[in-house]
Amino acid sequence: HALTRRGMGVAWALKEGMKREGLSEEEARARVLVLDSKGLLVEGRSMEAYKQPYAQRRERIAGWEFAGSYPNLLKTIRNARATVLLGLSGQGGSFTEPVARAMMENTPRPVIFPLSNPTSASEALPDDLIYWTEGRALVAAGSPFPPVGYMGRTIPIGQGNNAFIFPGLGLGAVLARAREVTDGMVLEAAYALYDYTQGHFPEFLYPPVSRLREVSPYVAARVMQRALEEGVAEEERVKGLSFKGLMEFVRSRFWEPKYLPYRPAPVI
Known part of the structure; x- marks a missing residue:
């Protein structure tokens, strides 16, 4: 699978999130x-420099069973007993039925996100993943997909898209007049999206795209709050504001598109 720098950014965010939750x-x-x-990134293997921080220690795979020089996706899932699988490879169809079923052996509710887009690059189709895992997998995709019907249930497929994060992150940084966009601000935007979804759509993995204009001000206010905590915000008007005050500050400056009425020109 191709591994993009975007994929490494996701790996960084996962690692930092785990550290925020208490891991070393x-x-x-x-x-x-x-x-x-x-195959799996392992220390000592030839790879580009940007991949090296995420190479596993060799002792991490000691005792693993696999063929070839390094474990492939299926062997990594089985040996590591992975419970979350994220696809950022751009290789359509790389999450096969054996891969999905291997995830089910590790947890009753595997998380499988084929996040590459467009649709042709998706690592798997959501309806396949739902059927292969007997409706148990938590599935979101990088492209929009319709809900999947399974055994009398209608399962919504969330769109795991950075559009839920970047508008609010950028707006918050601009309104706070932040000297820099810190790692903490980026991570705070991700936590803000999670908290918003839990509060408004607890049955969803991501909020509907139609609610993006509600998500973005919330993310922006959380980003501003973090910028203030880290001392990088230079906008004097936001210093000392509560979170409610930050939300009001953002909403008062949130752009509303309005279009003037028009009439077609007569055909001459």
Whole structure:
């Protein structure tokens, strides 16, 4: 599978999120297993410099059963007993039925996100993943997909798209006049999206795209709050504001598109 720098950014966010939840750097690193076209990233293997921080220690795979020089995706899932699988490879169809079923052996509710887009690059189709895992997998995709019907249930497929994060992150940074966009601000935007979804759509993995204009101000206010905590916000008018005050500040400056009425010109 191709491994993009975007994929490494996701690996960083996962690691930092685990550290925020209490794990050490080493503990978090051991739980984020990254693969490229040659298999699992392992120290001592030839790879580009940007991949090296996410290469596993050799002792991490001691005792694993696999063929070839390095574990492939299926062997990594089975040996590491992975419970979350994220696809950022751009390789359509790379999450096969054996891969999905291997995830089910590790947890009753596997998380499987084929996040590559467009649709043709999706690592798997959501309806396949739902059927292969007997309706048990938590599935979101990078492209929009319709709900999946399974055994009398209608399962919504969330769109795991950075459009839920970047508008609010950028707006918050601009309104706070932040000297820099810190790692903490980026991570705060992700936590803000999670908290918004839990509060408004607890049965969903992501909010509907139609609610993006509600999500973005919330993310922006949380980003501003973090910028203030980290001392990088230079906008004097937001200093000392509560979160409610930050929300009001954002909403008062949120752009509303309005279009003037028009009439077609007569055909001459």
